[in-house]
Amino acid sequence: MVHEIVQYHNDFNTVPLRGFNERERRIVMALLHQVKNKDVEVVQLDFDTLRGLSGWNDTLAKSENSNAKFNRYLENLSDKIMTLRGTLRSEDGLQVVKFSLFPTFIIDGKNTMTLKVQINPTFKYLTNIFDMFTAFELDDYNRMNTSYGQELYRLLKQYRTSGFYRVKIEDLRHLLSVPESYTNAKMDQKVFSKTTVTDLTNAFRILKSNKNEALVEVDQ
Structure with a gap:
C-alpha cells in the first residue's frame, strides 16, 4: 500500500x-x-x-x-x-x-x-521542504471527522519530534478559527468534542491536554 x-x-x-x-x-x-x-x-x-x-x-x-x-x-x-x-x-x-x-x-x-x-x-x-516541516499521511488526515480535529491534527504533527505543543489560548483560538462568541466552556464542547478527542487519541498513542495552560503532550 x-x-x-x-x-x-x-x-x-x-x-x-x-x-x-x-x-x-x-x-x-x-x-x-x-x-x-x-x-x-x-x-x-x-x-x-x-x-x-x-x-x-x-x-x-x-x-x-x-x-x-x-x-x-x-x-x-x-x-x-x-x-x-x-x-x-x-x-x-x-x-x-x-x-x-x-x-x-x-x-x-x-x-x-x-x-x-x-x-x-x-x-x-x-512546499519544497528541507527543514522546519510538518508531515503526515493524507489518509490519516482524511479520517478526522471534524474540522477542528483536522486543524489540531496538523498542528500537533508539527511537534512530532519534541512531543509537546505549547500555545496560548488566544493564539489557539486564532489558529482554529474559533468564534469570538465561544466561552471556554463552549470551546471545550465544540473544539474538544468527544468525536475530535477520539479521532486524535486514535492518531496519537499518547494524547494528554491541559487546556488551561494550552499544553498538549503527544506521542506517535
Whole structure:
C-alpha cells in the first residue's frame, strides 16, 4: 500500500482554513501533496481524484448535469482557496509579509477533466521542504471527522519530534478559527468534542491536554 505523505513548511500552519468544511480541507491538503518538493508552478488533479476527496455523490456523478454541477462546485471551492492569506512577521514585528499561496485556478470540465492550480512562485519554499516541516499521511488526515480535529491534527504533527505543543489560548483560538462568541466552556464542547478527542487519541498513542495552560503532550 502506498502512503501519500503531505509535507509543508511549518509557516503554513499559521494559515487558518476558515470557512472550509472537512471535504474542502482534504482537497487543500491534496493540492499541497501534489506540489511537494516539485520545482513546478502549475499542478493538476483529475476530476475522479477530486470527486473521491470531496465525497461527491456517486448517483449525482452519473446524472446528465454532473459535470456542470461539479464545475460549479470546484469554482466555488477555488474562490474560497484564493481567499487564504498567510502572514509572516520578523521577531521584532517590523517586517511583515502577506501572501496568497494559490493565486490561479484553471477548471477544465470539457477536455482534460482536470483542475490546474498555479502556486505563487515567491512562496514555493512552503512546499519544497528541507527543514522546519510538518508531515503526515493524507489518509490519516482524511479520517478526522471534524474540522477542528483536522486543524489540531496538523498542528500537533508539527511537534512530532519534541512531543509537546505549547500555545496560548488566544493564539489557539486564532489558529482554529474559533468564534469570538465561544466561552471556554463552549470551546471545550465544540473544539474538544468527544468525536475530535477520539479521532486524535486514535492518531496519537499518547494524547494528554491541559487546556488551561494550552499544553498538549503527544506521542506517535
